[in-house]
Amino acid sequence: MTWELVVLLGWGAVMTAALSIVSITVGLAIGVLICAASLSRVAPLKWFGRVYVSFFRGVPLLVLLLLIYHVLPQLGLDVPGVVAALIGLTLCTSAYQAETLRGGFVNVAPGLMEAGRMVGLNARQILLRIRAPIALRLTLPALVNEAIMILKASSLVSVVGVGDLTRTAQNLASSTFLPLEMFAVAGAYYLLLNIVVGYGGSGLGRLLGLRPA
Amino acid sequence: MSDTLAITLRGVVKRYGSNTVLRGIDLDIRHGEVTCLIGPSGSGKSTLLRCMAFLEEHDAGLIRVAGDPLGFDAARNRLPQTEIARVRRNIGMVFQQFNLWPHMTALGNVAEGLRQVLRLPKRQAQERAMAHLTRVGLADRASYYPSQLSGGQQQRVAIARALAMDPKIVLFDEPTSSLDPELTGEVLNVMRSLADDGMTMVVVTHEIGFAAHVAQHLVFLDEGQVALEGRAGDVFAQPWHPRLRQFLETYLDRGASVLLG
Ligand SMILES: Nc1ncnc2c1ncn2[C@@H]1O[C@H](COP(=O)(O)OP(=O)(O)OP(=O)(O)O)[C@@H](O)[C@H]1O
Ligand SMILES: [Mg+2]
Numbered sequence: 001m002t003w004e005l006v007v008l009l010g011w012g013a014v015m016t017a018a019l020s021i022v023s024i025t026v027g028l029a030i031g032v033l034i035c036a037a038s039l040s041r042v043a044p045l046k047w048f049g050r051v052y053v054s055f056f057r058g059v060p061l062l063v064l065l066l067l068i069y070h071v072l073p074q075l076g077l078d079v080p081g082v083v084a085a086l087i088g089l090t091l092c093t094s095a096y097q098a099e100t101l102r103g104g105f106v107n108v109a110p111g112l113m114e115a116g117r118m119v120g121l122n123a124r125q126i127l128l129r130i131r132a133p134i135a136l137r138l139t140l141p142a143l144v145n146e147a148i149m150i151l152k153a154s155s156l157v158s159v160v161g162v163g164d165l166t167r168t169a170q171n172l173a174s175s176t177f178l179p180l181e182m183f184a185v186a187g188a189y190y191l192l193l194n195i196v197v198g199y200g201g202s203g204l205g206r207l208l209g210l211r212p213a
Numbered sequence: 214m215s216d217t218l219a220i221t222l223r224g225v226v227k228r229y230g231s232n233t234v235l236r237g238i239d240l241d242i243r244h245g246e247v248t249c250l251i252g253p254s255g256s257g258k259s260t261l262l263r264c265m266a267f268l269e270e271h272d273a274g275l276i277r278v279a280g281d282p283l284g285f286d287a288a289r290n291r292l293p294q295t296e297i298a299r300v301r302r303n304i305g306m307v308f309q310q311f312n313l314w315p316h317m318t319a320l321g322n323v324a325e326g327l328r329q330v331l332r333l334p335k336r337q338a339q340e341r342a343m344a345h346l347t348r349v350g351l352a353d354r355a356s357y358y359p360s361q362l363s364g365g366q367q368q369r370v371a372i373a374r375a376l377a378m379d380p381k382i383v384l385f386d387e388p389t390s391s392l393d394p395e396l397t398g399e400v401l402n403v404m405r406s407l408a409d410d411g412m413t414m415v416v417v418t419h420e421i422g423f424a425a426h427v428a429q430h431l432v433f434l435d436e437g438q439v440a441l442e443g444r445a446g447d448v449f450a451q452p453w454h455p456r457l458r459q460f461l462e463t464y465l466d467r468g469a470s471v472l473l474g
Contacts, residue, residue, distance in 0.1 A: 109310075109312070111308055111310055111312040112312050112314060112315075114268055114306075114308070114312065115306075115308065115312040115313075115314070115371075115374075116314075117268070117301070118266060118268075118301070118304070118305065118306040118375070119305075119325060119326030119330060119374065119375075119377075119378050120298060120301070120302055120326055120330035120378060121325075121326065121329055121330060122298070125329050125330075129325065129329060130314055133316050134314070134315065134316060137315070137316055
């Protein structure tokens with residue numbers, strides 16, 4: 001086990017972190033839209049939101065990744081594995097995040113919105129000043145949890161040939177005959193990344209002025 | 214319309230599915246008076262109060278606030294949202310569960326409407342909010358979040374929040390029912406001082422003592438109807454009404470015994 005190997009694994013960790021950050025943030029943006037669609041009173045939108053969530057939550061990420069990886073070339077899109085991986089991770093996490101956010105929105109006590117109506121806030125103000133911030137506060141822990149889940153689940157992208165942390169560890173394990181060491185270091189990297197995500201989440205909460213209930 | 218009447222209800226009906234909760238309520242709320250709504254659980258007190266704020270939409274009848282129809286006009290046309298909001302501006306509401314916004318400080322809760330609805334500049338809004346917190350005795354808690362306040366303090370912030378919008382009428386739905394007994398006094402004191410200042414108040418309460426001592430107007434609601442109504446002293450002086458007597462006896466241990474001969 002040399003420092004050189006630790007650094008090589010470190011590059012795998014960078015790939016894993018990059019994939020996770022992009023898919024979680026883009027997934028959040030899509031998740032907000034899907035959540036809004038699910039809560040909409042317009043039937044087709046609501047229906048679309050529900051189907052989207054059940055589909056991308058229902059199909060295993062591994063299957064989704066392989067599906068995208070093999071479907072895109074059929075559509076004439078010759079994209080590298082990284083792009084297929086990003087699309088798969090993003091679609092998957094957007095469905096989970098949409099559902100988490102929806103849960104937060106429907107769980108904001110109606111009385112808090114009624115209090116808004118009684119001081120004269122309009123529907124938009126009630127959404128932006130009361131419902132959304134409280135929903136976010138309710139869901140931030142679950143969203144951080146989801147970020148951690150995606151970070152770990154991103155190890156599946158090795159099936160589409162992406163050199164992430166797990167894939168790098170596998171490669172190095174077979175070339176060095178040091179599997180135990182490689183996977184131990186890889187595990188340590190995952191742990192480290194997730195600790196950063198956990199602290200990042202609490203920091204974000206403070207930044208947004210969210211207080212524990 | 215007579216400008217001595219703060220709220221008038223004529224034939225107000227409210228149904229939930231097949232359950233008729235309000236069965237034709239006629240009621241006048243006069244300016245400057247404290248009206249207490251009492252009645253057994255499920256008699257429709259909260260529903261009636263919420264109809265007065267158009268948080269529940271009545272199914273029939275007419276409600277006027279300061280002379281203007283609330284929600285529906287006399288021909289039962291639904292009024293536009295802006296008109297509903299304008300008429301509702303006369304009314305403040307204090308809820309049983311306080312309903313303070315947990316992500317805002319006490320000051321933030323009180324200043325929110327001043328900033329967002331009245332569009333006051335930040336400093337001016339905060340000064341006015343501070344004056345209202347001072348009035349309910351909570352100036353020193355301005356920067357606290359609701360979770361850091363006792364129930365009684367939260368309810369006083371909620372009263373300040375309602376008052377800050379300068380309503381003509383304040384509706385209270387069992388404002389002390391979710392408080393520990395030792396905390397009800399501070400809230401009732403604030404309400405009493407508000408009454409002394411001439412605020413028009415409609416109070417749903419099980420605090421028979423408060424009703425007997427502070428209310429000018431007492432309404433006993435039973436099964437969605439006004440069973441008995443009048444000056445508080447008169448109503449309590451004649452608890453011959455069997456349902457009222459039965460109701461009051463339930464509250465004997467809450468100090469209503471003095472009222473029963
Ligand atoms: N949103 C609702 N949907 C269906 N039924 C309702 C709803 N709100 C109230 N009711 C019913 O209306 C009736 C009157 O309820 P309301 O809450 O007005 O009574 P209340 O006099 O305030 O009682 P309490 O003293 O327990 O607060 C009850 O039978 C209740 O079950
Ligand atoms: Mg009630």
